[in-house]
Amino acid sequence: MEFNNIAPYYKSTGKEEDVFKHAYQNQLPLLIKGPTGTGKSRFVEYMAFILEKKLITISCHEETSSTDLIGRYIIKGAETLWVDGPLTTAVKEGAIIYLDEIAEARPDVIVAIHSLTDHRRELYIDKLGIIIKAHSDFMLVASFNPGYQRGFKELKPSTRQRFIALTFNYPEPKFEVEILVNETNIETEDAKKLVAIGNKIRNLTELGLTETVSTRLLVDAGKLIHTGLPKRLSVKVAVVEPLTDEPQIIEALTDLCNLMI
DSSP: OOOOSSOOOOOOOSSHHHHHHHHHHTTOOEEEEOOTTSSHHHHHHHHHHHHTOOEEEEEOOTTOOHHHHHEEEEEETTEEEEEEOHHHHHHHHTOEEEEETGGGSOHHHHHHHGGGSSTTOEEEETTTTEEEEOOTTOEEEEEEOHHHHTTTSOOOHHHHTTSEEEEOOOOOHHHHHHHHHHHHOOOHHHHHHHHHHHHHHHTOGGGOOSSOOOHHHHHHHHHHHHTTOOHHHHHIIIIIGGGOOOHHHHHHHHHHHHHHO
16 A cells, blocks of 8 residues: 555554554554544544554444454345455454544444454454454554443443453644644634634533534634634634534624633
8 A cells, every 4th residue: 555655644642642653562452532523533544654554544433243243245236246345354463443433433333343352363254254354463452432422322331341442532722722723724823713612612511412522613614714714703603503403602702702812
């Protein structure tokens, strides 16, 4: 596989790179926990680049089944052919597979990866009646959002304890400013104002928002500002509107943001 010689931009804020490298070296599965838009997926892309490994990403949802990951028979002309799924491909080739929002997937997905997340490092394909030993370079990485899924979909303790885990959160203001400047090319002062808005809204717990302001939303606002959309309008459409559909909350947040930028 050929690799792009330009790394995805990622700003390390702790020892997460070291943890990932050691997990890879020791053939340990890694679980990345944290709210949406905190850089989980970007981090995995960055580490795959650093390790020069193929990355296969699966965005899990309520319809994601083990068949989607492992593979299925297809009919081609008069023949019935087996087609490997992305998990089987990763196991065979020694790629990094990233199961984004794993708690959203169906329970049979969790069952399917159990034997890959312990000492066996094996994938059982029941439809073929075979067991595949994972390539020595194979790595399984998964992510989920504990805050969003609390009380709805949660990983069982027996599953969580099969992984080593990292918690991602929103970066410190100085790091978040740096991320915005690098991602959007806006002026540092504008980036500081966006970060201040983000932190202000994150602290407004009384609003009862399901999700709060992610770094991703601030980046979107920064991109709009950089291309010339008025600052207040950029913040309204990129930060406020995605958070809620309640007119009173939208109005309150818009007024707050207008005072800050």
